Structure formats: C-alpha cells, structure tokens
Amino acid sequence: MIEQIELKNFRNLENYSIKLQKPLVIIEGLNGVGKTSILEAIYFTATTKSHRTSQEKDIIQYQKEFAFVKLKQNQQIHEIVLTPNGKRTWINKHEIRKISDYIGKFHVVMFSPEDLMLIKGGPSERRYFMDMELMQVSKEYLRALNTYKRILKQRNLLLKKISIDDDYTFLNIISEQLYQVGCIIYDEREKFIQQLNLKLSHLKTTYQLDISLHYEPHMNKDQWLKYLKTKQKQDILHQTSYAGIHKDDFKVLYNGLNAKDNASQGTIRLIVIELKLALLEWIKEHTQQDAVLLLDDVLSELDLERQKIFLEKLSKKHQIIISSALHIESSADLQKIVLTKEKDVYAK
C-alpha cells in the first residue's frame, strides 16, 4: 500500500505532501487543481513514464529545473527526479542506475480518459499498452525492447547512408540482430494477448460484452525474416525499416465486431474497463501482487449502476485512488483529500 507521497515542482504542485491512510482514497477538487497530476506522479514513480504525455519534460513545473516525487510504499521509499536531461531513481536512498532494476517493484493500473485511445487511436497506442504492461512484469522484455530500439535506430541510420549498389554484409548482420531480439518481443506480445483473452473470458458477463483481442503482427516471423533477407533494396530506397515489431498492433473485438469501427463512446469505455480488470488479474498472476488502481475521473463518466458494478468487481485487496471533480459523500471506509486552488491540501 502506498503510505505517503511528496511532490516538488510536479506540474502545478510546487510542494505537496500527503499521507494515505485507507485503502480507498478520493482526491476531490475543482477542475485544474492538480488531481490528475497526483495520479500521474504515482504512475510516474512506478513506471518512470507519464500516462498522458510522451513529452516527459512537460511534467516539470514551468520555469523550474526539475520535478521530484518521493513515494513510500510498503516501507520502501521510491524517489525519482526528472530534469530536461533525463531521470534519476532511488530506492531506499540507493541510486538505481538501470531503469530495468528500478521498475516493477510495485504495480499500478491507471484508468483514465486517455484510455479511450487504446481503442480509437492508432497502432502505436496499442503497442505502448503492450510494452508498458509487459515491461512492468518482465525485465527481459524491457531489455529486449531497449535493445530492439537501439538496433532499429542503428539500422535506419545505416539505411540513410548506403546505396543499393553497396555491399549488404553489415546491413544483413544488423538485420539478423534486429530479428533475433524482435522475435523475443513478438513471442511475449503474442503470449500476453492470449493470456489477457483468458482473463477476459472469465470476466465475460460483467457488462454483457464478449470481448476478445487479436494480436496483429505487421508480418509473421517467417515473412519478416524473408523480408529482411530479400528486400534490402526496398528499405534502402525508403531509408527506413519497413518491417518489424515496431509496426505491430492488436485488434479488439466485442460481440464479434471490431471495436474501433463500431463501438460507441460508452461501449468503448466499458471495453477499456474490462481490459483493465483483465490486466489486474494478469498482473496478480505474474507478480503475486495486487496492483494499485488509479482511477482518473473514470467513475463520473459511468452511470450509477455501472459505477456500482465496477467498484464491486474490484478486489478489496487493491488500494484504490480516485480523482473526482464531483463531490463524493464522506464515509468511514474512505479517505477524502480535498485539493484546493491555493495548492493547500488537507485530508478528512
């Protein structure tokens, strides 16, 4: 359980500190006071990524040189500093230089309005989803992904330099390396999608939606290998690597229909919720840990009946942190944090 959070220069929150005392926490406040930023900070500390921007330096408060988060969780202290030049991380005051040694110590699952893009957005959104989840539970995956990105960059640089009449020996060596590490990623993604499908089939009846996922690699492994061995000219002409796992996607079907083209906004929301619920079970199975749930303004978008189903569906073992612009009744089993415009925070 997350017990304490301290933020410095994290978006609009210049100096913010709060103790979390109950498994269910509601962060309440008007639009723009920084509720999402608190959830983002928790997500950032767990994953070293933001759930809402790939431009991480946007997190740093305007005109400040760094953003900092300190988070106490099950007696472990996690610290992360972000500057325009990069990130540094510590666990229990020891600097962890390798990101792969830092992440995966505690798990978070975010439900946010941005998740709708998982269905409506392009393949890169769905690849990001697979990568974020897999790298949190598997160091090998994270290493393979980083290696793949590095080799891909090297290959693309080479493709810009050579011409079709040159010798392909070096290009072929790099292609082989790309393929080898790409296959690790391919296999893990394929397995991940299959495992999520199993979880989804158990959840089937929550919102009466029959959801299934279908991994759509850009090419299967044999086709990809053949491409790398025979179509060097095409890549040289286009000066980029056309084929590979950096083009993967997966399709989401509900009741036999392609969600991207057919689902309404409301249905997409429910599909995403089901997906995340399946993900929670998947994380539990792979890490034996109950992930912390971060719900960014999600409940206010569901009708009361669906809110109830959703909250009942969540295991009581999860710590749940919810942001809401609506007033929520206080009760004995929840901690309410009211965030005000003056950055003044108090807990009830």
Ligand SMILES: Nc1ncnc2c1ncn2[C@@H]1O[C@H](COP(=O)(O)OP(=O)(O)OP(=O)(O)O)[C@@H](O)[C@H]1O
């Ligand atoms: N780098 C930054 N420096 C300072 N302020 C920022 C920075 N990035 C965003 N902000 C501001 O921080 C505020 C907090 O945004 P946030 O999305 O966390 O609020 P919120 O309470 O979740 O709002 P809503 O209820 O509308 O979702 C916004 O007013 C935004 O303009």
